[in-house]
Amino acid sequence: xxxxxxxxxxxxxxxxLIPDIVCITNKEHIITHCNDRLLEQLGxxxxxxxGSSGLKFLTKESQEKIFKIILEGQKERIExxxxxxxxxxxxxxxxxxxxxxxxxxxxxxxxxxxVTKDITELFQTKKELxxxxxxxxxTIGHLSSRMAHDIKxxxxxxxxxxxxxxxxxxxxxxxxxxxxxxxxxxDFIIDQVNDVLNxxxxxxxxxxxxxxxxxxxxxxxxxxxxxxxxxxxxxNNVEIICDKNQILICINNLISNAIQAIEESGEIEIRIxxxxxxxxxxxxxxxxxxxxxxxxxxxxxxxxxxxKGTGLGLSSVVAIIDAHHGKISVTSPPTIFxxxxxxxxxxxxx
Numbered sequence: 400x401x402x403x404x405x406x407x408x409x410x411x412x413x414x415x416l417i418p419d420i421v422c423i424t425n426k427e428h429i430i431t432h433c434n435d436r437l438l439e440q441l442g443x444x445x446x447x448x449x450g451s452s453g454l455k456f457l458t459k460e461s462q463e464k465i466f467k468i469i470l471e472g473q474k475e476r477i478e479x480x481x482x483x484x485x486x487x488x489x490x491x492x493x494x495x496x497x498x499x500x501x502x503x504x505x506x507x508x509x510x511x512x513x514v515t516k517d518i519t520e521l522f523q524t525k526k527e528l529x530x531x532x533x534x535x536x537x538t539i540g541h542l543s544s545r546m547a548h549d550i551k552x553x554x555x556x557x558x559x560x561x562x563x564x565x566x567x568x569x570x571x572x573x574x575x576x577x578x579x580x581x582x583x584x585x586d587f588i589i590d591q592v593n594d595v596l597n598x599x600x601x602x603x604x605x606x607x608x609x610x611x612x613x614x615x616x617x618x619x620x621x622x623x624x625x626x627x628x629x630x631x632x633x634x635n636n637v638e639i640i641c642d643k644n645q646i647l648i649c650i651n652n653l654i655s656n657a658i659q660a661i662e663e664s665g666e667i668e669i670r671i672x673x674x675x676x677x678x679x680x681x682x683x684x685x686x687x688x689x690x691x692x693x694x695x696x697x698x699x700x701x702x703x704x705x706x707k708g709t710g711l712g713l714s715s716v717v718a719i720i721d722a723h724h725g726k727i728s729v730t731s732p733p734t735i736f737x738x739x740x741x742x743x744x745x746x747x748x749x
Contacts, residue, residue: 688732
């Protein structure tokens with residue numbers, strides 16, 4: 400093919416020196432040229448590769464992924480797409496592939512040139528780091544649970560004592576204000592402890608069908624809020640499959656964040672829509688919004704715009720939604736958190 404000959408004439412020596420896999424295919428995806436790195440990686444001879452379909456060295460899922468990207472984006476170049484590649488002995492390894500389509504002077508597709516980087520070692524290292532992170536979190540979780548127990552018990556005693564004192568000094572306005580400060584401090588400590596526990600605690604999902612209105616009601620009943628806040632609640636009542644207690648943690652967190660964002664005065668709207676395969680939950684507030692700089696970091700552990708925040712609340716939400724095989728995203732302004740949950744959860748993946 401003329402276009403392929405031009406490429407080899409200009410870049411043939413360079414292609415030989417590239418440490419990654421380089422492959423040229425025609426418009427029928429047949430391999431016309433490749434460097435020695437491809438032969439080494441596949442454990443094959445040149446005669447077994449040249450004239451073969453380049454697609455046969457990719458899993459079916461990876462083939463579909465690449466075609467989907469090309470067709471949906473109408474792209475002449477796709478860059479660093481993670482694929483599963485098959486060796487001659489059937490071994491599957493992880494790789495990153497960049498593909499440039501070869502277009503002639505009349506705009507017709509003549510083939511493609513691809514560069515593939517083996518990331519097996521990187522993938523394995525990432526897996527090992529993830530495993531170690533899980534072990535560390537389990538250790539922290541065990542320690543946090545013990546600390547939470549040791550902290551919450553005396554806090555309960557202090558809280559009950561404050562109730563008694565408030566009753567004893569019911570007409571003393573000055574003392575009541577002091578008691579209120581102590582109660583707010585107790586609530587703050589409990590919130591901080593719960594943020595840490597929700598982040599590090601791992602537990603299997605206890606999924607059941609429940610109406611979303613029940614979760615909203617329970618959430619609003621448990622959160623302290625100003626009378627100056629107007630809540631706009633969904634009129635439709637969608638049934639979802641989830642772990643009620645864990646989704647309640649998510650909704651509590653999003654509503655609490657919204658309350659702080661509007662500074663105790665404004666509107667918070669909660670919406671839910673029933674789609675074909677998913678349920679979409681949105682929490683929107685009338686605050687000034689999140690800056691572009693912060694919105695990119697908002698789900699990162701320990702990141703917080705609050706002076707007294709743990710930075711673990713939204714990270715906990717992400718972990719819970721991930722466990723439900725869902726997704727969470729945010730846009731701003733106005734600030735809208737969107738949770739997408741599947742209508743069914745495969746218990747074998749939990």
